[in-house]
Amino acid sequence: MxxxxxxxxxxxxxxxxxxxxxxxxxxxxxxxxxxxxxxxxxxxxxxxxxxxxxxxxxxxxxxxxxxxxxxxxxxxxxxxxxxxxxxxxxxxLSLYKSTWWWDHVTRALSSSIVAGVAYAAIRALEEHTEYIVMPPKFMFVYLLLFVMAFGVIWELIEFYVAAVSNLLGIGKVLTQYGLDDTILDLFYNTIGGLLVAIFGTAHLTDLSDQLRMRMESENR
CATH class of the missing domain: 1.10.8 (Helicase, Ruva Protein; domain 3)
Structure with a gap:
């Protein structure tokens, strides 16, 4: 569907x-x-x-x-x-500064895209090779861990981009608001991954199949 x-x-x-x-x-x-x-x-x-x-x-x-x-x-x-x-x-003021939940919504949506890409890629690899087997429960855990890891990397990118912006005296491209905000960001990143793990995988099957066929055509 x-x-x-x-x-x-x-x-x-x-x-x-x-x-x-x-x-x-x-x-x-x-x-x-x-x-x-x-x-x-x-x-x-x-x-x-x-x-x-x-x-x-x-x-x-x-x-x-x-x-x-x-x-x-x-x-x-x-x-x-x-x-x-x-x-x-x-x-x-921007919605990020004036509306407390705006950042949480965008975080969850963005992380759901990351989770979707991770699912499509690993599903294609699973069908392409016999050396990768991802039972449903393990796939669920994999998506959550992948999104959490990506979230940590993104927080580090935000920190260093903000630091470089301050050194160069230019406007902030990415902003961090402290440790509490970082923890909330990681929480809502996980929510996005959870939504994909529960509801989104059915819509990504076709993409996985295309990736698998692409892999098979390149190996011929």
Missing amino acids: SFHTSVHISAHREGQLVRLLQGAMVGILVIGLWQGNAGIAVNASVGLLVTFLPPFFERNYRITLNVGIVLWITVAMFLHAFGTLSLPALGF
């Missing part, structure tokens, strides 16, 4: 939403450049770049993502980029 069937949204409508959100991220990027705000510009440009990875893989590697998965990725990237904007309605 595809994503658009389960939530009653047509694939065409999902494609329109993807393009709309990409256009919005272009607008956010322009705002960041106009304001000279490195944080807004970099986050918007990176998010926009990620949304163009699915057509890149389809064009160069013949790996096609379900449009629902593309929408899932695009929504996560848009919410992150939008959260960096300073909004007049919020006293010119």
